[in-house]
Amino acid sequence: MNTVSMPPTTDVHPVVQGAQDLIPLLREHLSQTAEQRRLPDSLLRAAADAGLFGLLVPASLGGAAAGLREFVDVARLLGQGDPSAAWTMSFLIAHNWLLARWPEPTQREVFTGDDLPLMAFSANSPNRVKQVPGGYELTGRWGFCSGVMNATWVQLLGLVDGENGPELGLFLVPRDSVEVPDTWFMTGMQGTGSHDVVATDLFVDELFHCDFAQLESPSNPGSALHPEPVYSYDMRDILMPMIPAILLGAAQGLEQIYRQLIETRRGAFSFLPSADTPVGQLRYAKVISHLRTGQALLDHVVQQTVSAASHGPLSDEARVELKLDCLSVSRSAYAAMQAIVHGSGVAIFRAGDITQHFARDIEVMYNHRTVDQDGTMVRVGEVLLGRATDPHPTRNFT
Known part of the structure; x- marks a missing residue:
């Protein structure tokens, strides 16, 4: 380990x-x-x-x-x-x-x-958990457990029978107590090692079980132990801007690569580097515009979240607006990547080229469920129009 x-x-x-x-x-x-x-x-x-x-x-x-x-x-x-x-x-x-x-x-x-511990976490998909004397017994398969190859602990989401039906619970187990089948074969984000995790009749002491609703709440057990404000945040407050931040960073890194490329890349029948042509300058300006938009929105999300968290939990209306901004950050990063790819020529598709490496990673991240533009927009529209029927319409806004 x-x-x-x-x-x-x-x-x-x-x-x-x-x-x-x-x-x-x-x-x-x-x-x-x-x-x-x-x-x-x-x-x-x-x-x-x-x-x-x-x-x-x-x-x-x-x-x-x-x-x-x-x-x-x-x-x-x-x-x-x-x-x-x-x-x-x-x-x-x-x-x-x-x-x-x-x-x-x-x-x-x-x-x-x-x-320090290193913990991987899989919530995809929660498996039913059997209650036994002194704890629980886990059997099942969980997918997309990012970082499991570097982890010392694994946190798994399970369904526990409660008084009002199944309830979500979190179960913390040592990394070497679960099987990690070799499942992560991807064309992008290859290095995350987000393999499946398999548990078979795995006993988990009650000490390592926590109710999910309790842990995601601002009044989680840690909030009474640690004075730092971030421990009184809702779980979504920290997790929601994380993937948009990585996406934006990847696009910013790609811009750095692109900036060097256009200083030397010449088009057919041209002696001028792309940076000296009107088309090259236009494309670069578009890239910078997308990245500036994304950075401004990300800064706004952080500022608003920190400010709101000091006054209590965010309302559903405030949370969907911040989620909209996070979607826009991701969309800006994706648009910057597309503009860079379109302005970089066929050579970037050679095996091992760094531009297409970053582009593939951005493509994969942009398809993550938390960046689902259409599905999230539906929920946002329901809330903003007062049509939400789910009593917790923003529960999954991570």
Whole structure:
């Protein structure tokens, strides 16, 4: 199992700077990460040394006790280096924040010594869980468990029989107690290692079970233990802007690559580099316009979320507006990628080219269920028009 020693962190800024400093290293390991279909150990160590995995961990547990602004900045910066690595690292960061929301007895078992936990999490799809004396028994298969190849713990979503029917529960198990079949064969986001996870008659002590509704709530057990404001956030407040931030970062990284390309790329029968042509200048301006729009909206989401969270839970109307902005961030990143691809020529489709590597990663992320433009717009329209029939219409807005 992997364990990561966390260097002492007393200031948030060095952690964000550490993410910035990792960009060249992520680029250097781009092919290796894709080929191994996981985060290489050298990158895992570099991220740990930069303090990344303690970014959202409370100070009492040895972390940086940072907030949403820093987390979104880190996710975006990492995306500029390698979207797959950014995905894995960002989820590992966020999942440590989730672990610190569990009840105190569980936290004492997980946050031990100088080593921070590394937790993968799969909610796709929840399997039925059998209650047994002293705990629960898990049998089933969960998909898309990002980061499981680097994890020490795995959190699984299950259905527990309750008084009013099945209830969602979270179950925390050691990584080496589950089977990880080799299922992650992708054309994009290859390095996330989002394999399936299989459990067979796996006993889980009651200590490692938590009600999902309790953990996602601002009044989660960790909120009474840790004074940092981020532990009184709704779970969606942290998770909703994460993937748009990685998408935007990936598009910003692609712009950096494109900027260098158009200084040397010449069209047919032309002696001028693309950057010296009206068409090249027009395309580049469009790219920058999309990225500026995305960055402004992402900044707005963070600012509004932090401000609103200090005054209590967001209303459904406020949350759908922020979700709309997150969708627009993702859409802006995708539009920037398309403009870059259309202006880069056929050569980028050679095997191993970095532009098409980033483009494929962006394509895959843009098809993630949390970025489902049409499905989410339907729910947004229902809420804004007062037509929502679900009593919790924004529950799945992560």
